[in-house]
Amino acid sequence: MQILAGIYFNGPVAAANGxxxxxxxxxxxxxKTFGVDRYVGLTVGNENSDSPENIMNKVGQVRDILRGAGINTPVSxxxxxxAILNNNLFCNGDFVAANAHAYYDYNTPADQTGNWLIHNVVPMLRNTCPNKQIMITESGWPSAGNVNGAAIPSLENEAxxxxxxxxxxxxxxxxTVFAFEYDNSLWKGTDVERSFGLFDNDIPKLEYNGDILAHC
Structure with missing residues (x-):
């Protein structure tokens, strides 16, 4: 198994530096324990609210620390x-890491999630950040919550x-596309945000071989 590792923090970079x-x-x-080949990358922050300048400055500092330690893991x-389309400073990492959920696009139904992502979102990211590796770090569908136009939360639509x-x-x-997410996040504030999990309290919500990995 390979891992995209992440450093998560709230608030401004300055307050989280330590x-x-x-x-x-x-x-x-x-x-050192598991080997550099285990990690495809390291991300610093996830949808952080600080300025792009502050976030990317910290990304550069983290990269410099790792390079000084002889670790060449890509950092972003x-x-x-x-947000990336609106500010190409986010292109300055070693790769571009974007969260993209079709549910939040008013016009996209569940069964067009992948087509929307691969044929709409990815080309725009490539146009904004040419010659950069693209990683879609979150993409999924909620099984509960409010209807958003053509986007209807349900277990059937998640599958x-x-x-x-x-x-x-x-x-x-x-x-590289990461399905979002392993387990329902019951600590979050709305039914939609709580229900993206493939599992609910470690109990499978979906059948992999019958639903997600069925023949295309």
């Missing part, structure tokens, strides 16, 4: 695909969404 630097040391120790940050996502990824194998 935590981030501690987590960089934790990552260095993990590389994660943001929404719209349909992930099947279409899996199938559409065949069209561009250069893009």
């Amino acid at each position: 935590q981030i630097d501690t987590d960089v040391l934790t990552f260095q120790n993990a590389v 940050t994660v943001h929404t695909w719209v 349909s969404s992930l099947l279409n996502l899996n199938c559409a990824c065949r069209d561009d194998r250069s893009v």
Whole structure:
């Protein structure tokens, strides 16, 4: 198994500097334990609210620390695909890491999730950040919550969404896509945000071989 590791923090970079630097040391120790080949990348922040300048400056500092320690793991940050399109400073990491959920696009139904992502979102990211590796770090569908135009949360639509996502990824194998997410996040504030999990309290919500990994 290969891992995209992440350093998560809330609030401005300046207030989290100590935590981030501690987590960089934790990552260095993990590389020593499990080997550099285990990690496809390291992200610093996920949809963080600080300025692009501050976030990317910290990404550069983390990269310099790792390079000084002889670790060449690619380093970037994660943001929404719209935020990246709106500010190409987010292109300055070693790769582009974008969260892109078709549910939040008013016009996209569940069974078009992958087509929307691969044939709409990815080309726009490539146009904004040419010659950069693209990673889609979150893409999924909620099984509960409010209807958003053509986007209807349900367990059936979550399965349909992930099947279409899996199938559409065949069209561009250069893009790494991470299905979101392993387990329902019951600590979050709305039914939609709580219900993206493939599992609910470690109990499977979907059948992999019958739903998500069915023949395309």
